[in-house]
Amino acid sequence: MALRYQRLLWALGAFALLLAIGASRLAYDRALKAQFAELNERGSSTLTLAASSLSGLLSRFERLPGLLAEQPPLRALLRYPDDPAHLDAANQHLRENAERSGASVIYVMNSEGVTLASSNYDQPSSFVGGDFSFRPYFQEAMAGGLGRFYALGTTSNRRGYYFGAPVEFGRDRLGVVVIKIDLEQIERAWAYEDLRIIVTDTEGIVFLSYRPDWLFHTFGALTPDNLARTRETRRYAGAQIGQIDHTTGTVPGGHAVLRTTADDGAREEFLALQTHMPRAGWTMQVLLPTGAAYAQALTLVSTGALGLGLLGLAALALWQRRRQLAERLAVQSRAAIELEARVAQRTSELKRTNIALQEEVAERRMAENRLRQTQAELVQAGKLAALGQMSAALSHEFNQPLAAARNYAENAAAFLDRNRGPEARDAIHQILGMIDRMTRISRHLRNFARKPNEQLRPVPLAEAVAGARDVLAWRLDKAGVMLELALGDPPPMVTGGLVRLQQVLVNLISNALDVTEGSNDRRLHLSAAARGEMVEISLRDHGPGVPEALQARIFDPFFSTKEVGKGLGLGLSITYNIVRDFGGSLSVANHPEGGAVFTLVLRAADHPALDAAE
Template sequence: MTGDTRQRKIRIRRTLIVAAFGIALVLFMWQGARLAREQALTELRHAAGNALQLSRANLIGYLTRHDYLPHLLATRESVRRFLARDERTRDTLTLNQLLDRSRAYADVSDIYLLDRDGTTIAASNWQRTDSFMGQNYAFRGYYRQAINGRSGRFHALGTQSGARGYYFSAPVRAIGHASNTPPDGVMVVKVGLDEIEREWQSLDATLLVADINGIIFMSSDPALRLTAFQPLSKSARKGLLSTRRYTDEPLPESGLRVLETLPDGARHVRLGDQDYLNLSQPLARFNWSLHILQPMRPIVRAQWLGALAAGGSWMLIALGSAIGWQRYRLRRERERFAERERQTLAHARDELERHVDARTRELVASNHHLSQEIEERKRAEQTLRQTRDELVQAARLAVLGQLAASINHELNQPLGAIRAYADNARILLARQRVDDADTNLAQISELVERMAAISAQLRQFSRKGGETLTDVSAQACFDYALRLFHARLEASEIRIVSQMSEPACWVRADPVRLEQVLVNLIGNAQQAMSDSTERQLILTVKQQDEWVVLSVADSGPGLSEEAMDYLFEPFYTTRAAGKGLGLGLSISQRIISDLGGRLEACNRPEGGALFMIHLPAATSSNAPLPEGPADA
């Protein structure tokens, strides 16, 4: 090899080393920036979520604290007498002053009274130029709700003042008119929104409230008020104009663009030339959604710092590697020099025999180690089976604990009633009113029977099922499961839709194990709908030839593709850590299989999950099921 060729190879090698060093530096800086971005994004999402939750609670408290006021004013005798008088004999000034004092005391925007036709006949702002006196508001939603006998709620721009407000209304009946007669007027309270928006402006973020049409009704940024997330359709604009909710405002687009959808419902959006992290929470009571726009400047700053830190780390690593490589080359040169001196035939023979002997010892040791691993694997499998059985029992006890908490809630109500009836009975006996006292004692007896039935439900669920299959009414099993979940479903505001066929459908099953499966499915549906705006539980029983199909459907988010693949796998769960063992559906599938049926799951076309239990129909349905759960 000539000297020029050798020098050329050295230059090529150095160029490749420098290029590899540069590529590695770029990759390190990119990875450091990515990790820093993820960490900063997590911290920013946590901070924005806390601010959003606090602002949501503050907004709900600010609006609902005046919910009582229209009802309180509607029951005042002076207001009811005012409506009962003829227009010529009414003392309008006195009532206007009363409404103005109430407005100042409650710290609200305006209070006014509408007659049966929706015309303002008294108002707290009667002396102002933009007074509501004589104005007709029959087109407003709060008037239509209250004139139909219900409490009214409505948000809109004022047609006189142009100020945004949230309206509460209540029906008013004149003196001498019973509560079941049509209202004679409507009391309205308007709450201004500027104060809560001023509090939002102290945050290092933008808060905004959008209605069901995507119109931004409230915002800490005045430029976003009365704009829309998406262009409004003609039908939506027509509906808004009918109620004059936003008067004649053009409602242009806000210019908010979604750039990326992030985990946990967060979004990366852009408004103008600035990027934001967007989180939202529903305000189901008002049919609104609350959004927060958190600037992403800290994330960009964290990315640069992460890239610089990663680049510096790579430089240190490269320097250390270069030093290590140089020492390695020197050591290799010394080893090659020594190796050339030991290359003799005798040494090669001795080396071969040594390697053979060492390899034999390694094989013996490997066989011994393999035998030990086989024994350890057997012990591990035995431990795994024992642990799995313990987890199955833990899952059942967890469900039992949740049901016990619900039944404890159910027992508190009759216990309070028993105490009240007992105290009344003592007073009645002291007054020699024996018949009335007997009535109270009869009520106590009925409540005790109700508590015994509730306790029997818990004993029924806690006992083990039998191996013998009997004729079981599918509808009665659903009724039992619903009784156990009555308190939890009512607390979660879940509406139950029962689609049971008549007459009752009978299956061959063990009632205890079948009821356990239904309790598990209903509990999963209740958990799935915890964040849903519309909460509806649909229970269905129908017979198809020789099979009976029991269905449990919900209006939750449904099942993901990953969940569909691993739904019945043991220990698989979509809940947060510590919220479930992932054994409920696996155990339920095994129970239904033992009963000779099958358990299937799918997503409903209209949204939500659907679980279907297929069980063989009973050949005879003559044996009736007991009215309540049997005693253990």
């Protein structure tokens, strides 16, 4: 028993050791990742400040050459270069502006690139007489723009940034005013702040660095084109371009690091952050040593591991003394916790599922209401559009009876004056007949135009057909189309709404009228027959029929086979949705003897309509 217990202790100890090693490694990785994130944030702030200071220095001098180009002493010198008085005045003017602005050197070149006057005219490294026509800043200024260039001075052998502006007199470009800024003061300021900052030019050559041995070196081999451009502009005079021994990689968190060799031969690793300065075409990098991050992460993990180790030893001693009681309590506790967790999880899942179902039901109800509302609006729009199309013909339908009624009224008055009562009464009966006809048409149009109720009820099919026929009577007469009815005896009752059923029949008959315009046989056949609990209503025309390839799309919204401008393609779509709301179906097929057959199937109803107007 003791040996078994001892083996169990050894197994637990080994497992605890492995667990501690794994946990320590995971904790170290997380701590290191946090340290690098903090280091990256600090480096980003440093990089932003350094880039802003350098950009601010360049911006401070950017407009000065253009202002100096307007100064009379410089313009006079370029116009009269051989006049000693103008030369002396220009030198003094340039020196005063250089001292006032803090520029390293300000000088004036003629149109050939030869320096005529300079703020350092009386110093051993004077620029006077120097030919700098090969510099890009001179060439860009002579082309009419603002010249910019960074280079190592061929005369002073000092690094600087050059701004050049043309001096113009009328349409003539007499020369160029150039300002040189000494960037070494920025480098000295960075060294004072113990900042590890390097700046590379457009070719990738380091020209500002906290390490002097990196100056005029690259982090990779220059291409022949880059090397040729550097030599052509004599950017770094006669300096030898070298390469920096380095490697790159990443650390936890995905941050880029640069590994180099220090002056004493030791390997160094830096977290490298860089930003591009588009106006100057430079790339600035801030290098932050990573040694402190590794040490801090190791210290945190070591402290945590030591604390956990002491806590583990204490727990192990307690477990050895009370293992039996602890095992029973642990089993009970784990079971209770697991049960509570399962209950809580299941309860939470049920709540989430219930909420999701309620939201889905609400969304479906809202979508159904929006669908019904949109469908009702489309039905109403279709009816109003049909009424608009019928307005001219209906005007004719009303004007003719009104004119006839006037004539009959005048005749009746004449008959009454002559005491011809029977003839007057006959004229009045004619007037009443015409009034009844106009009343019937207006009632159908009024019912046809207003929005229907949503409730379904028994509807006499014959009444719906009569209403649709009255609405379209003018088109039938105008087109010379015969609508032949075979509704059965008695005509069936269907389940639906009278106005919407009239809309369905009007749309179907209107489409049939459209396709029979060019047909020799202008008959339409409307028939109805009971099929068990359903009523099948068919409308056949003698037109060209519907191609089989289009039959599946004929009821889609905005799909139309008519010419452009003769329909929106909504009539059959609205009709299809009305029939579906009635609980019926609508289909189309071609008749074997020619023409199309639209088949409308509705549920049969056994009771008369309660509200014929719906």
